[in-house]
Each structure stands twice: as C-alpha cells, then as structure tokens.
Amino acid sequence: MHLYLDTAIVEEVREIAAWGVLSGCTTNPSLILASGRKFEDVIAEIIEIVKGPVSAEVTAMDAPTMIAQGLELRKISPHVVVKLPTTPDGLTACKALTADGHPVNMTLCFSATQALLTARAGATYVSPFLGRVDDISWDGIQLIRDIRLIFDVHNLDTQIIAASIRHPMHVVDASKAGAHIGTMPAKLFAMLIKHPLTDAGIEKFNSDWQKALKNQ
C-alpha cells in the first residue's frame, strides 16, 4: 500500500517527505481552511516537495463547472489530481476529464455501489472514507474488501485510496484488505513509526556503547 499524507500544511509534507516514504498527498476544503492559506499556492508548494499525485478538490456542484474548475487546477501542474464528489454530476465530470487524460480522485465514497460507478466513469482513484463509515457503526475495512473484490473480479483498474484513516490498525487492515493507497494525517505517520521497544533498545545500546568506549 502506498502512503499519502492528508494535509494542506506544507511543513508537514516537508517533514514526512524527508522520511522517503511519501507517494502523494490529498487535500480537501476543510484542510485548506485549516491551513489559512491560498488554495493554489498550497497545492503548488506541496507538489514541489512530493513530485507526485496531489489531489485538489473542486467546489462546484454541477458537472460543467466541476470540469472547468478541474481544468483550471490542472494548469497548476501535471501532478494535480482533480478531486470530485461521488454524485451524479461528479460521475459526469469524471467521465469527461478522464476521457481527456486528466487524473481524477472520486471522494466521499461510502458504498461499494458508489465505487463501482466511479470505476465505470473511468476514475483513476476512488476514496472510500473508512473512518467516517466506522463512525456510523458500519465496517469501513469491509467496505475496502468489497470494493477490492469487485474491482478484481471485473478487471477495473481504478485505484482504491483508503481515506479518513484514524489509527494505526486502520493502516494495517486497509493494507491487508487490498487498498492501493492509504491517506492519513501527519500524526498517524508519527504513530506508525513509534515503538517503545525501539526507544528502549536505542537507550540501552547508547548506554552500553558509552561503557564500551572506556575499553577501546
């Protein structure tokens, strides 16, 4: 499973990209609001660091305006992935944009039927929101499993982005369920790398090395 950062904070992108593990980035209007910065500037700066797919969301609700906004966003960089809502107009815009070679990430996907429709509309990526599915007492990981099964059985090449990841076991389980990509906040990356036995081991090796130095 490839790892994406879900943020509009450029410093967070710089920090996690330095680990050498980042394949891309996703943003949404709420994250842009939290950044307090101009949308296009943030997207351009993130792409400069990631040098890979960065999803930027349209705000229109009708297909013609979604397409127009998507084309504007694509002028920022070929790395921009147009993020569209999983609605009838979103599907129409997805079909038009992908037919012209523009990558699209269908967001706010909450069911396998929605995911199938996005794949049939030519989506490059679909983003099932597993944390928000769990929030309403359904099973986000089972949703990822179902989508992956349907895509495999029918040879659909839309990539699944496990989104709305809330904790490390979501990362493990989404990966096992066959999500191609997991997108998560920077604090999740910090949780994934942290292990008390690694910390304790480093402390012990360091203190033993200081003692060993006296014998060198």
Ligand code: E4P
């Ligand atoms: C993904 O593209 C979304 O921006 C994100 O994963 C939403 O996560 P949330 O449910 O934690 O807001």
